[in-house]
Amino acid sequence: MESNLNTLPGGLLTLSKDYEILSINQTLLDMLHYDKEQLMGKSVRSILYKSTQAFFQFIFHPLFIQKQEVEELHLQFMSQKGEEVPVLMYASAKEDESISCVVVSNKKRNNYENQLLEAKRIAEERLVEKEQLNAELKRVLEYLEKKQEEILRINKQNHQYKMDTQKELKLAKKIQETILTEAIDNEHLQIESFYQASNELSGDIYGFYQINENQYGIILLDVMGHGISSSLITMSLVTLFQRLISKGVPSNQIMKELDDQMHHFFESDDDAWHYCTAIYILIDTKEQTVEYINAGHPPAIYRDSTGVQKELKTQGPPIGSFKGINFKSSQFSYTRGARILLYTDGVSDPLEQDYLSSWIDQHAFDSLHGCKEKLSKTLQEERNSYYRSDDQCFILIDLK
Missing domain, CATH: 3.60.40.10 (PPM-type phosphatase domain)
Known part of the structure; x- marks a missing residue:
């Protein structure tokens, strides 16, 4: 791969029609902490998280076969250190039947998630401090005590319903197995x-x-x-x-x-x-x-x-x-x-x-x-x- 492509801010990847790595730029190698010799000729599945491998097989592959291109697909790569690397991948078919891929880091999504979690934590702390929450909880507890007898009755009905449902499911299972x-x-x-x-x-x-x-x-x-x-x-x-x-x-x-x-x-x-x-x-x-x-x-x-x-x-x-x-x-x-x-x-x-x-x-x-x-x-x-x-x-x- 030419040196000017190696320093691009995004990852470049060329795959064979069988998804073997034919070329990879230095940006993506640095992102995954690999040397080039470690990945050349390997299946792209070797750098995918296991859960993402099934997604790649049953979503990416059929879509690519159908359209000869895939746009903005969320994937989880795995670095040599075992770290999760979220990316967006764009892929298109080349004339020689190889597949050209552009890989963009998607770490911003994780940052947004962390910010949301922090905001949730702060909101929960403030809610706990408010007397209104305590008063509401007290009313709920009083209500639950009054409804305890009714809940016990409903639980008994639910238990019977569960038992009846399990019997029906066992019968359905037998019917399903008989058609094999x-x-x-x-x-x-x-x-x-x-x-x-x-x-x-x-x-x-x-x-x-x-x-x-x-x-x-x-x-x-x-x-x-x-x-x-x-x-x-x-x-x-x-x-x-x-x-x-x-x-x-x-x-x-x-x-x-x-x-x-x-x-x-x-x-x-x-x-x-x-x-x-x-x-x-x-x-x-x-x-x-x-x-x-x-x-x-x-x-x-x-x-x-x-x-x-x-x-x-x-x-x-x-x-x-x-x-x-x-x-x-x-x-x-x-x-x-x-x-x-x-x-x-x-x-x-x-x-x-x-x-x-x-x-x-x-x-x-x-x-x-x-x-x-x-x-x-x-x-x-x-x-x-x-x-x-x-x-x-x-x-x-x-x-x-």
Whole structure:
């Protein structure tokens, strides 16, 4: 990078189409406390906070794919010292398919927040000093004493309501689990799945269906959030994708109808808007091909019999994000003995970066059922140790 660009007040960054760092100016290096050699060729995710990595994957990437530019995106970089560095980033595509980024420090926002906190502290101290507050508190206490009996009665009613609600949620959970498809194991392929809701109900859903003698459709969806609202959306989508896949409807049409359905749900209620990441795979065992569409979902991992891996990456934004999206599928030939792993972000987030890619290599010769048990055990250990609960779902496929 030319010396006059190195001293600009803002950071300059050039990324490859795979988000590897091709160039970086001295201003940004000083901001992050790195030497240039430490970052060149590394993924930009290596300098993002972990929470920001998911935001980058599911917001920045789809927006950039759609518009070829991103304006004023709030990100949290992480310096070599582990410090949080808030920035605004602007990105645009270059003719050579690389990505040019301008990075501006956003520390002023933190200063404003500190000023607000200080003002709040001063206001609270002054309020405490006023006799009017004491008098008001006394009246509140007297009121609470008079209403104590009524509150106890309401609490009893609430407890009964909670018990009734829990019973209903358990029933709903059983209904949700009954629609999940059973494992498949025949001469052509084997499919195993794992499904764990963070609460009674889940926003993750999947299905795999034999379309005809040679073709199988596999779909995995993750509705924004988890709980009752997300689960209701998944239940509404199941009937639709089950019918479309079983009839052998083309991949792009399946995703288009799911996208239309999501927009229809919230047509007159923007405040309730949800989006849904999804990945659909069509396997043809006669032609030995895999066709897929990834709509904002974590990339599935394909490993052939020789150990070569391929990521089935996002090709566009999640369904329900923008109206009028045209979904395009990709296709490749597979070799017998290959394995595919599909998963939701509740599986990948608790684990280290690239853990799943290494894991699928380490267990390449384990039985599919054994792999399922080992990965589910690892996720349970991570859940118990420190990670915030989230819906977890993954699908393992062996191509015989």
